[in-house]
Amino acid sequence: VHLVSIADISDAAERIRHAVVRTPLLPCPWADPSRPLWLKPENLQPIGAFKLRGATNAVARLDDSARKRGVVTYSSGNHAQAVAYAARAVGIQAHIVMPDVTPQIKIDRTREYGAQVVLVPIAERESAAEEIVEKTGRVLVPPFDHPDVIAGQGTAGLEIGSDLPNVELVLIPVSGGGLAAGIGTAIRALCPNATVFGVEPELAADAREGLLAGTLADWPIERRARTIADGLRSQPSELTFAHLRAVLDGIVTVSEEEIRSGMAVLVHKGRLVAEPSGAVALAAYLDHADELPAGRTVVVVSGGNVDPALLADVLGERDAGVPQ
């Protein structure tokens, strides 16, 4: 397969510059001094997640004929909002297929961005999207399995490499692998001495199993759906897996309890609201230091679209227990 290059990512950065937030790196004085920490707060993108980068790049690459026909995608949430937002920004129609277990907040927001939402059982989402493509001629913008999407997500890595050229470790959540593929590619090119780790929930660690085996692992969706991190229930495609093999030094897994604890630390010390998927990389930093190299570390906070009830639960349960 053909891998996305740093030039593709630089081109994407120029293309999406006016539509996404150039997020800063946030230094964390509360972190372990032997492992200075910066957060990359992608939860602060207008739709609350990094997905806007890839969707905006993919939409910007459509030709006039495709723009007239509109776009379609399937997603557990953040990519849905990203495509809806990116399509509306340039005045084209969007059709979004979502699993019927998607948190209501993500469904509502996708509709608010003007997209037409179709709810289906989680296992049918890809086929339902393909059916719409056949019937309507709309163009599929996949959540991760496309070079334009990977290059768009990689722009976050370009920013990390530019803001902290001597970074030593980058921790990135892994689901379908588009974010880790893109950021990893950028870091490899810009910071050749840095180590790049993916992070997965223990309950959806298919990518880790695949990387160790050297071939894609396939976990049934019911198994992956156990994790609270609803944004990390996809698994890599051939394309993203080839990138992950090329750019990752390894994958660390975190427990459900560690994810919840990471969310609380982000709120209380980072002043950031993360969804569970957005807290896994910090959880790895906090609870798996022994599996990681020391040194200047960047943690990617990938998204912040969390149900208010879950957030209140996470904060309430550790109100007394979190160190200040």
Next chain:
Amino acid sequence: VHLVSIADISDAAERIRHAVVRTPLLPCPWADPSRPLWLKPENLQPIGAFKLRGATNAVARLDDSARKRGVVTYSSGNHAQAVAYAARAVGIQAHIVMPDVTPQIKIDRTREYGAQVVLVPIAERESAAEEIVEKTGRVLVPPFDHPDVIAGQGTAGLEIGSDLPNVELVLIPVSGGGLAAGIGTAIRALCPNATVFGVEPELAADAREGLLAGTLADWPIERRARTIADGLRSQPSELTFAHLRAVLDGIVTVSEEEIRSGMAVLVHKGRLVAEPSGAVALAAYLDHADELPAGRTVVVVSGGNVDPALLADVLGERDAGVPQ
């Protein structure tokens, strides 16, 4: 009195560039379309508040003799952390006088930054700081009543003017007035057509009363201390008041309930944790539209150092009620 100029603010920006976060403007797709909204998230500074800008600028301006003697300040919290952090960053000693009603989290963090903390009754904080100056020769870095501090805070306004030159309304919390003085000065210079409003809690609206009367108003500290916004209990000095008269178009006041509601919206829609003082400007935008001009609006989120119990309380009470 001599007012801080845009050149002073530009100089400060150069001086503090490597020590503070250049915060982005965050577009808010959930806002009123007729009043497009951007957040300026100063809660994401390493100490959790804008105060790092002014403190860093003031410390950078000390001569060698003053650096050897060290610095002292009094503060209800965020300025304390800012001076402690800024002093440690350049290796000088800091002594911080804090009111004994300061939230424990702010006391602990100030100590963590290596400063020596002295707790006194709130009415005695200025005299206690002056006593330390006399006894130890340390240099006082006041929380707002100093041109270097005002110029430092103004760098946030420089960034707003640079990122959104056609901004039409800027909303800034007002306590001692350093932040509003600095940002207002920058906006007046860079965006002459913009309107600049201060925001105060109804329960600590001394600056509004003073501006309407054309002379400083003096509210007893017991009266100002009623508000939940513990960072907004100071009142302007002659110096900051002269700036506020020159740069503000008015001051809007918000209720305690509106402040709590603003905090919840920042968490649920902005994915940002704000302390009560940091939420007043958004509260004005949300609940006082009829007192404000329409158009492109920037809300300054000034800080995020909130007690976990208060945050859990605010989120818990409106878990069911907040619109998604």
